[in-house]
Amino acid sequence: MQQLLDRILASLGWTGEGPTQIVYFLGMLFFAVALLRVCFTPFAGVVSWAERRIAARMQSRVGPNRVGPQGILQWLADGLKCVLKEDLIPEDADRLLFRVAPYLVFCGLFGAFAVLPFSRHLVIADLDVGAFYVMAITSLVPLGIIMSGWASNNKWSLLGGMRSAAQIISYEIPAALSLLAVILAAGTLSLQGIIRAQGWSPADWFVFRNPFLFTGFFYFFIANLAEGNRTPFDLPEAESELVAGYTTEYSGMRFAFFMLAEWANLYVIAAVVTVAFLGGWNVPAIADGALLTLLEMVVFALKSFAVVFVIIWIRWTLPRLRVDQMMLVCWKYLVPLSFLNVLGTAVWMMIVPEESLFGRAFAWALVLIAALIAALFGWRVRKNLVDAGVGRFAAKPIS
Numbered sequence: 001m002q003q004l005l006d007r008i009l010a011s012l013g014w015t016g017e018g019p020t021q022i023v024y025f026l027g028m029l030f031f032a033v034a035l036l037r038v039c040f041t042p043f044a045g046v047v048s049w050a051e052r053r054i055a056a057r058m059q060s061r062v063g064p065n066r067v068g069p070q071g072i073l074q075w076l077a078d079g080l081k082c083v084l085k086e087d088l089i090p091e092d093a094d095r096l097l098f099r100v101a102p103y104l105v106f107c108g109l110f111g112a113f114a115v116l117p118f119s120r121h122l123v124i125a126d127l128d129v130g131a132f133y134v135m136a137i138t139s140l141v142p143l144g145i146i147m148s149g150w151a152s153n154n155k156w157s158l159l160g161g162m163r164s165a166a167q168i169i170s171y172e173i174p175a176a177l178s179l180l181a182v183i184l185a186a187g188t189l190s191l192q193g194i195i196r197a198q199g200w201s202p203a204d205w206f207v208f209r210n211p212f213l214f215t216g217f218f219y220f221f222i223a224n225l226a227e228g229n230r231t232p233f234d235l236p237e238a239e240s241e242l243v244a245g246y247t248t249e250y251s252g253m254r255f256a257f258f259m260l261a262e263w264a265n266l267y268v269i270a271a272v273v274t275v276a277f278l279g280g281w282n283v284p285a286i287a288d289g290a291l292l293t294l295l296e297m298v299v300f301a302l303k304s305f306a307v308v309f310v311i312i313w314i315r316w317t318l319p320r321l322r323v324d325q326m327m328l329v330c331w332k333y334l335v336p337l338s339f340l341n342v343l344g345t346a347v348w349m350m351i352v353p354e355e356s357l358f359g360r361a362f363a364w365a366l367v368l369i370a371a372l373i374a375a376l377f378g379w380r381v382r383k384n385l386v387d388a389g390v391g392r393f394a395a396k397p398i399s
Helices: 002-011 020-058 074-084 095-115 130-137 140-151 155-186 191-196 211-227 252-277 289-315 323-351 357-388
Strands: none
Touching: 020 074, 020 252, 020 289, 074 252, 095 130, 095 140, 095 252, 130 155, 130 191, 140 155, 140 252, 155 191, 155 211, 155 252, 155 323, 191 252, 211 252, 211 323, 211 357, 252 289
């Protein structure tokens, strides 16, 4: 981003004299606000539409299909409805904390976008401690959720906030340990450095680099589902138990902020998974300049959207866990396994050199096994569709 600012300032006749750091700060702030307002805020709305359409397809329904082509503008209509609704605050609520809570959740989540690298040049701030920053800034989200539950003066909201405190804080441990294994393999905390330590081919991705990183991918993914309050870990807002959990007393724009943060969180989870395990923006060196940057952005977006689809798919496939089961999964399984994962990664790196013949053969073997499982899964899905007679897979009548 600083290189891009240098080019823009040079084209405007900037000689480098004056408060350079202030100019850089204002420029980066402008780009950050532009990215959030133009790209990522609408993305959260589009994801809400996609989730509702996917859920409808999985449940043999139609889903939103009236506002815009195939209902694509339904999210915009819902957003306008929330803006126009009356913003109510319960009489006995803590009015200050009630107002601040959704903005704290919003800021904690969207602050993570500052270090997410969408290409080698498109990143707002390439921090040397980018991985640590993501873990730290997203910790504001449970703080806002707990604050909303407490300030609402509602037993269901308070119970949702308490569940959030127990769940999110617990699952931060296996998530951080799984990311620590990636940091060991990459040798840096910078998200750009983690991507550069990988390559464009699947065998160069950390998910297939060694068996411990392979299992660490699943630990990290599960822990992030829990941190994002996604099914089967959506206990803080369990509609069948707590009405709507910590959002029960919210209405209007403040309620929309909670929903916007929840759907934007899907992309943050997917982007971090893509950076840490799926090679990030790495592409073959078939272009340069602006074309290369565009190609990297497309590859990063496709990988992230694939992970978003899996997260939505899981929501409408798996049932919600009980509270005791949720804590059991974390403390009895994920935490000790994540510790072993870090130790195993360190030992593997000492015993098996990265570019050794055995290491490369093992990586490609994992890639082939994953491809075989994906092919078998696709075949099974097609068979189920044929058996059910769904869509174009329906058996044609014999003439």
